[in-house]
Amino acid sequence: MIRVLLADDEAMLRAGVRAILSTDPTIEVVAEAGDGREAVELALKHRPDVALLDIRMPRLDGLRAAEELRRTAPETAVVMLTTFAEDEYIARALGSGAAGFLLKTGDPRELIAGVQAVAGGAAFLSPGVAQRVIAHLGAGRLTRAAGAKEQLEPLTVREREVVALVGGGLSNAEIAAKLYVVEGTVKAHVSAVLGRLGLKNRVQLAILAYEAGLVAGGDEKGP
Structure with missing residues (x-):
């Protein structure tokens, strides 16, 4: 069973993500957080396999929460789940140790595939995000701009x-x-x-x- 922590400041969105994940019998949402600080605290308590973090959250944003989890709970794979596919977010997320970057506007099947992939030790990017990374990483511009x-x-x-x-x-x-x-x-x-x-x-x-x-x-x- 893949144990997942879900963090987003919008309760309705959390409910939607939970509903999507519940369609896969191998995935279980073990905790939900409404901000980044709470996400870190719950991750340390429940030790989930995967933490799904929104980027824009109160108290501690998803990017800083990902950095903190890399230090305090390295066994938890982090996936950023966001509406914003901006270059600086992608670069900072990957630089913070995130194993995945998913868009809320993407296909629900990507969410399940992403959770399964990072839980298995792989990386996963939404197709649109992957295209941006491939287009910019050659010259190193993505990281420099961010x-x-x-x-x-x-x-x-x-x-x-x-x-x-x-x-x-x-x-x-x-x-x-x-x-x-x-x-x-x-x-x-x-x-x-x-x-x-x-x-x-x-x-x-x-x-x-x-x-x-x-x-x-x-x-x-x-x-």
């Missing part, structure tokens, strides 16, 4: 605007004119961002802006 976006997360909206314009090759004066601020303010923003991100110069900052997709065309062409 890392760049995560690196920029602590910045304010204004700082991200400045970073995008630096990536576009604008000078401090040109950025100041575009944002309707004085040049000294732009210099202060750039210096603060460089220090916070641990970067040495504007070139590194521009590359980061491209990799994060803040610059038009950066998602497709890169720096």
